[in-house]
Amino acid sequence: MKILTNIQQTQKLTTLFRTKNKIIGFVPTMGYLHEGHLSLMKIARRKSDVLFASIFVNPLQFGKNEDLKAYPRDFDRDKKLCKNHRVDYVFFPNTKTIYNKDFSTMVNVENVSGCLEGLIRPGHFIGVATVVLKLLNIVQPHFSVFGQKDAQQVVVIKKMINDLNINTKLIVAPTVREKDGLAMSSRNVYLNPEQRKDAVCLFQALKLAEQKINKDYKGNVKYLIEMMTELILSFKNVSKIDYISFNDAETLKTCYELKPEKIKKKVLVSLAVRFGNIRLIDNMIIKY
Ligand code: AMP
Numbered sequence: 001m002k003i004l005t006n007i008q009q010t011q012k013l014t015t016l017f018r019t020k021n022k023i024i025g026f027v028p029t030m031g032y033l034h035e036g037h038l039s040l041m042k043i044a045r046r047k048s049d050v051l052f053a054s055i056f057v058n059p060l061q062f063g064k065n066e067d068l069k070a071y072p073r074d075f076d077r078d079k080k081l082c083k084n085h086r087v088d089y090v091f092f093p094n095t096k097t098i099y100n101k102d103f104s105t106m107v108n109v110e111n112v113s114g115c116l117e118g119l120i121r122p123g124h125f126i127g128v129a130t131v132v133l134k135l136l137n138i139v140q141p142h143f144s145v146f147g148q149k150d151a152q153q154v155v156v157i158k159k160m161i162n163d164l165n166i167n168t169k170l171i172v173a174p175t176v177r178e179k180d181g182l183a184m185s186s187r188n189v190y191l192n193p194e195q196r197k198d199a200v201c202l203f204q205a206l207k208l209a210e211q212k213i214n215k216d217y218k219g220n221v222k223y224l225i226e227m228m229t230e231l232i233l234s235f236k237n238v239s240k241i242d243y244i245s246f247n248d249a250e251t252l253k254t255c256y257e258l259k260p261e262k263i264k265k266k267v268l269v270s271l272a273v274r275f276g277n278i279r280l281i282d283n284m285i286i287k288y
Contacts, residue, residue: 001079001082001083001087001088001089001090002088002089002090003079003089003090003092004089004090004091004092005091005092005093005094005097006093006097007093007097007138010089010091010138010139011137011138011140013089014052014138014139014140014141015140017049017050018140022049022050023047023048023049023050023142023143024048024049024050024052024139024140024141024142025044025045025047025048025050025051025052025141025142025143025144025145026044026051026052026053026054026135026136026139026141026143026144026145027040027041027044027051027052027053027054027087027144027145028053028054028056028132028135028144028146029053029054029055030055030056030057030058030071030186031055031056031057031073031074031075031078031186032071032072032073032074032078032186032189033077033078033081033082033186034176034184034185034186034188035176035184036147036149036175036176036183036184036185037147038081038085039147039173039174039176040145040146040147040173041053041082041085041086041087041145042085043145043171043173044143044144044145044171045085045086045087047143047171048142048143050088050089051086051087051088051089052087052088052089052090052091052139052141053082053087053089053090053091054090054091054092054093054135054139055075055078055090055091055092056091056092056093056098056131056135057071057073058098058127058128058131059095059099059127060099060126060127060130060131061123061124061125061127061128061131062124062127063121063122063123063124066121067187067277070190071186072186072187072189072190075092078090091135091138091139098131098134105130106126106130107126107129107130107133107160107164108125108126108129109125109129109156109159109160109163111159111251111252112125112152112155112156112159112251112252113125113126113129113156115152115245115247115252115254116152116243116245116247116252116270116272117152117272117281118152119243120242120243120272125152125153125156128153128156128157129156129157129160132157132160133160133164133166136161136166136168140168141168142168142169143168143169143170143171144168144169144170144171145170145171145172145173146170146171146172146173147172147173147174147175147176148172148173148174148175148283148285149175149176149183149184149185149281149282149283150281151249151268151270151283151285152252152270154170154172155250155252157170158170175282175283177203180200180203181200181203181204181207182196182199182200182202182203182280183202183203183280183281183282185280187278187279187280188280190277190278191275191278194237195237195275195276195278197237198235198236198237198238198275199275199280201231201232201234201235201238201273202232202271202273202280202281202282203282204231205228205231205232205244205271206228206269206271206282206283206284207284208227208228208231209224209227209228209269209284209286210269210284210286212224212227213258213267213286213287213288214286217258218258218259218260218288219257219258220256220257221246221255221256221257221258222256224246225244225245225246228244228271229241229244232244232271232273237275237276238273238274238275239274239275239276240273240274241271241272241273241274242271242272242273242274242279243270243271243272244269244270244271245269245270245271246258246267246268246269247267247268247270248267248268249266249267249268249285252268255267258288261288264287264288265287265288266285266286266287266288267285267286267288268283268284268285269283269284269285269286270282270283270284271283
């Protein structure tokens with residue numbers, strides 16, 4: 001396994017792989033790897049001749065008051081995990097390499113970036129789309145694997161790839177969870193033991209909505225949101241619910257009502273909950 005830090009060197013290499021018709025798979029991450037990231041690597045490994053991962057904590061997607069400085073990092077551990085998962089190349093640039101002092105081009109994927117996470121974290125998806133486009137141009141993968149854990153990110157990147165005719169595919173991998181259902185996240189390490197116990201409330205609320213919908217609940221989603229809210233607020237370490245939202249899984253248009261449909265439709269149920277300063281997100285796509 002090789003570590004690459006230079007953009008031109010990486011592009012030269014991936015151009016060579018492309019001319020040799022080697023399938024390049026790619027898993028972009030911000031590091032501090034856990035089983036969720038590793039599941040993406042397993043999927044990508046099976047489908048690629050050459051597997052690239054990137055580790056880059058992207059300052060552009062963090063707001064002023066967010067946890068950029070405190071974001072957990074452990075490159076030595078990440079390196080070992082990548083090697084164990086048969087990653088061929090880890091692209092590990094520093095911030096100045098990605099954003100030189102004259103950098104001034106941003107990618108804004110309109111319509112799908114302003115809602116949900118975008119409402120609470122203005123500019124977040126401009127940062128995400130910009131860095132992902134840069135990484136795609138550097139690594140030139142035939143496909144990348146992204147996690148369903150970040151549902152809105154998937155919608156934003158899919159739309160960017162489509163709108164800008166980027167010659168690459170996106171594969172979406174299911175959310176990997178802890179035994180009790182908590183979605184794995186690099187940020188879970190911030191939770192104290194009491195908060196960690198209560199963090200299961202996100203998954204439990206999603207399951208509650210799923211049960212109701214599977215029992216053929218039709219009507220206003222307000223009722224479901226109220227039930228989910230009540231359940232979450234019954235956990236005493238919860239400080240705030242940022243949102244619980246029902247949206248079209250592809251367009252992210254708000255869904256106010258589950259209507260009886262001839263062909264089953266999919267609704268994206270997503271939520272963000274705070275435990276002190278720690279903010280967790282989760283989601284589920286439910287057929288109705
Ligand atoms: P991050 O390092 O948080 O930027 O995540 C890198 C990639 O891993 C993104 O595509 C995430 O959606 C994905 N990911 C993060 N957590 C999980 C998880 N629990 N299950 C599956 N994929 C995940």
